[in-house]
Amino acid sequence: MNDLARWLLNLPPQASSLARRIDYLHYFVIGISIVGATVVFGAILGFTIRYHTSRRPSVTPRVTGNIRIEAGVIVSILGLFIGIWIVGFHDYIQLETPPKDCVEVYVTAKQWMWKFAYATGQASAGVLFVPEDRPVKLIMTSRDVIHSFFVPAFRVKQDVVPGRYTLAWFKAVELGTFPIRCAEYCGVGHSRMLGDVVVLPPQKFEEWLRNPEGPIAAELPTPPNGVRPTFDQAQRSTLAQEGERVAADKGCLRCHSLDGTKFLAPTWAGLWGSEVTMQDGSVVRAGAAYLTQSMMDPKAKVVKGFTPIMPSYRGQLTPPEVGAIIELIKSLSLRSKRVAHPNPPPVQPGGLE
Numbered sequence: 001m002n003d004l005a006r007w008l009l010n011l012p013p014q015a016s017s018l019a020r021r022i023d024y025l026h027y028f029v030i031g032i033s034i035v036g037a038t039v040v041f042g043a044i045l046g047f048t049i050r051y052h053t054s055r056r057p058s059v060t061p062r063v064t065g066n067i068r069i070e071a072g073v074i075v076s077i078l079g080l081f082i083g084i085w086i087v088g089f090h091d092y093i094q095l096e097t098p099p100k101d102c103v104e105v106y107v108t109a110k111q112w113m114w115k116f117a118y119a120t121g122q123a124s125a126g127v128l129f130v131p132e133d134r135p136v137k138l139i140m141t142s143r144d145v146i147h148s149f150f151v152p153a154f155r156v157k158q159d160v161v162p163g164r165y166t167l168a169w170f171k172a173v174e175l176g177t178f179p180i181r182c183a184e185y186c187g188v189g190h191s192r193m194l195g196d197v198v199v200l201p202p203q204k205f206e207e208w209l210r211n212p213e214g215p216i217a218a219e220l221p222t223p224p225n226g227v228r229p230t231f232d233q234a235q236r237s238t239l240a241q242e243g244e245r246v247a248a249d250k251g252c253l254r255c256h257s258l259d260g261t262k263f264l265a266p267t268w269a270g271l272w273g274s275e276v277t278m279q280d281g282s283v284v285r286a287g288a289a290y291l292t293q294s295m296m297d298p299k300a301k302v303v304k305g306f307t308p309i310m311p312s313y314r315g316q317l318t319p320p321e322v323g324a325i326i327e328l329i330k331s332l333s334l335r336s337k338r339v340a341h342p343n344p345p346p347v348q349p350g351g352l353e
Contacts, residue, residue: 015178015199016154017171018094023155025087032080095156098169102137103130106239106323109140109147109160112189114180117320119327121238122212128180128197131205135171139288141319148184151197157183163296165288165323172199243328246321250313258332265310266303272333277304291326 002020005027014020105128106117117123130136140149142162149168150157158168172178180195200208247253255265266276271286279302284290293300295317298310317325 012152013174015172015174017173019155022091029084098137099135102135102169104137104139107138107140108143108319110143111187112193114195117239119239120209122209126195129205129208130172130197130199131202132172132175132199135169137169140166143319145186146184147182147186150181150183151178153178159184165292175199239324239327240331243324246324247328265306268329269332272330278302279304288326291329292322295322
């Protein structure tokens with residue numbers, strides 16, 4: 001039945017863990033709409049035939065309503081609407097809440113291509129490599145205008161906005177190559193902003209991580225845009241190592257320490273995922289949203305006990321550099337859980353905010 005409905009609606013394969021559930025809701029909404037439209041059309045046709053002037057030339061007598069029937073119809077429609085909303089909201093929460101064991105990939109959109117960077121240092125353009133049956137979290141930003149990352153087979157679509165990070169996640173359940181589209185008009189080359197998600201068996205994915213330019217990449221079919229995946233030849237360090245280099249070049253390490261030492265600004269050791277108290281008494285969880293805001297608008301939220309001396313890095317840090325620094329802070333937290341943290345006590349590291 002599912003295959004028949006998908007064929008009738010011309011839907012792509014259900015290649016992610018949530019695709020089938022989303023399609024079932026789709027089927028239900030379309031089915032209810034068809035039934036409702038058929039009932040309304042039938043009623044119109046029936047009344048047209050029954051009360052046509054050629055059959056009843058006299059004036060139609062006054063019609064009195066049935067309050068119970070009318071109330072029952074209203075309650076049924078309202079209950080149906082609330083039921084669809086509850087199911088849809090549950091699916092939305094699942095789509096917006098990545099699992100904790102995700103493979104994290106930083107995605108940068110630009111006119112007119114997709115670039116992908118992994119925490120272990122690999123980077124590619126045009127092709128996203130992911131393992132089968134393992135959740136993948138995409139941390140996305142744009143270098144120019146608003147784009148929208150859309151994989152029809154996964155039922156995943158998320159706007160990618162310049163100057164901020166948005167999240168999307170999926171778990172691919174089928175091996176193969178699935179197209180990536182941009183679902184937001186972004187300029188004259190919008191239709192050429194194509195890419196592919198390549199789902200590999202876990203062991204082959206690990207092999208690709210060890211050798212991104214090896215035989216696995218060479219065996220891939222030509223992407224729909226005709227461009228073979230390219231790899232950053234110079235990038236051989238992890239994103240965390242790149243983040244440390246950027247932090248040193250931009251002067252961040254003059255005020256922030258990496259080993260828990262209290263200096264001119266809060267230490268980055270143990271910061272990721274912790275709860276930080278601000279000067280106004282509010283508490284903020286140190287995720288990607290807070291850290292990015294701290295770089296771009298440091299005076300918006302000042303940590304209690306520290307002087308607001310940090311300048312804004314808006315326009316000085318590119319989105320990949322911001323992502324690298326965030327990855328550095330995250331790695332410090334994972335490596336130094338036992339280091340005494342001079343800021344408020346950390347909680348267990350979690351997902352991005």
